[in-house]
Amino acid sequence: MSISPDWVLEALEERRKQALFRHTVIMEGAQVPSIEIDKNAYLAFCSNDYLGLSNHPNMVKAMHESALTYGVGSGASHLVNGHNREHQSLEEELADWLGYDRVMLFSTGYMANLGVIAAFAGKDNAVVQDKLNHASLIDGAQLAGAKMRRYLHSDLMSAQKILSGFTKDQTKSTILATDGIFSMDGDRAPLAGLASLCKQNSALLLVDDAHGLACCGKTGRGSMEIEGVTPDEVPLLVGTFGKAFGTAGAFVACSHDFADYLTQFSRPYIYTTAMSPAIVGATRASLNIIKSDEGLMLRQKLAANIAYFRQAVSALPIELCESETAIQPILVGDSELALSLSESLKTSGIWCTAIRPPTVPKGGARLRITFSAQHSFDQISHLVNSLTLALATRT
Structure with a gap:
């Protein structure tokens, strides 16, 4: 195996120090709300499959x-x-x-x-x-x-x-x-x-x-x-x-x-x-x-899920973006804190990836929560309860 140049290793190490290092995870099965990663079960709230059609x-x-x-x-x-x-x-x-x-x-x-x-x-x-x-x-x-x-x-x-x-x-x-x-x-x-x-x-x-x-x-x-x-x-x-x-x-x-x-x-x-x-x-x-009518019903269910979530988290000490769409980001600011919150959610069975610079501006790290028409209100309630617990452990 060839030896990597110093400038490559230095760039990678700098990303690690900045809490910006990325890596790929392997998901088992189809793109649905209930997923499996590393033999652990999670509810996913980070997919762009907004209508839940990828496995229709x-x-x-x-x-x-x-x-x-x-x-x-x-x-x-x-x-x-x-x-x-x-x-x-x-x-x-x-x-x-x-x-x-x-x-x-x-x-x-x-x-x-x-x-x-x-x-x-x-x-x-x-x-x-x-x-x-x-x-x-x-x-x-x-x-x-x-x-x-x-x-x-x-x-x-x-x-x-x-x-x-x-x-x-x-x-x-x-x-x-x-x-x-x-x-x-x-x-x-x-x-x-x-x-x-x-x-x-x-x-x-x-x-x-x-x-x-x-x-x-x-x-x-x-x-x-x-x-x-x-x-x-x-x-x-x-x-x-x-x-x-x-x-x-x-x-x-x-x-x-x-x-x-x-x-x-x-x-x-x-x-x-x-x-x-x-x-x-x-x-x-x-x-x-x-x-079709099915598509209309899926959009209505997605809208209901978004409204349910925004109401459920309204009392939490978080900064939620002004969004009426399936993308509901929670602004955190610090990259290490965003990673920490994401890891805390995993312990409750919630998979929600931390988004960090350069994908977002410096100081704009966040949890990018996304919803699907396939999510249930019970699953969203579990997300909100998990967020409440994760935030409590940070204070």
Whole structure:
């Protein structure tokens, strides 16, 4: 075995000293609220499977049937011969559901954001971003070599000030990129206000609604539905299947012209093997559930779980983020304290991962509690009781 360079070992040791060292854990079985890790049973409150669809029997059956017909691997990129009837059908069904001309599938949400921003941005224009945007949006702008500025979180005045300074002497439109629901705080972006700013400044609004689609809004159309904005106001919508859809992969919804443009210039789309057709088949089944009465009931149950939790913890000495979504973070601040609380919860059979910098800003360590429609009120009560005990042992 080769000996690692000193600078690698020093960097790892520094992460350990800062209580920021990460490692992988192995979970047994399917993604459900009751899980097993290291032969111990836990209730999980950190999954992004917001509707509890990842183990839905309809989707398991659809994946099996799709694999029997189309195989497991797509075998090539979309532009060679990896784009089959399953891919095309899912794109058309998503476009119809969301009200866009076209949808393009990507292998991951990270790649979708890289692919869109790197295609539409460059040295001839700028990318304006919310301070708390997902890392993939930031990385996309850096990959494109674009001028990038970040406005204060959800602050329209800050966004306007930066936008107005970038609209002159550009040969391409400024991109304003934002999460629809912010993954670490759980709050929603002011999409109506941002859409108005983009219209005033001839900018293109890109919304990554990974944590909103399928689980937010009466019909599940996410942040855009809640905020009352249209596809004309959000010309670039990114969504992922790895959260509330319960599968894996991602998509971009846009106009015909923008889809043609991405087909020519989005390198992650052009040079990556297409999604597994078996996963696509399962995702089509997921979309059918999301659009059905069952999907509506799941969203209602998720909303009830969120309200139940917020009421139950209202008397606890914690700082809970202002969030109406499945993401309910408890702000802790210190990374070591966040780790300690997470470990205390494990002793009560609760699995809730501590989130630390650089995923969140320095001093912003937290317990990122997330809910599923599959959680019961009894399970949430156990979480709250466990939190009460963990907090008591810290004082």
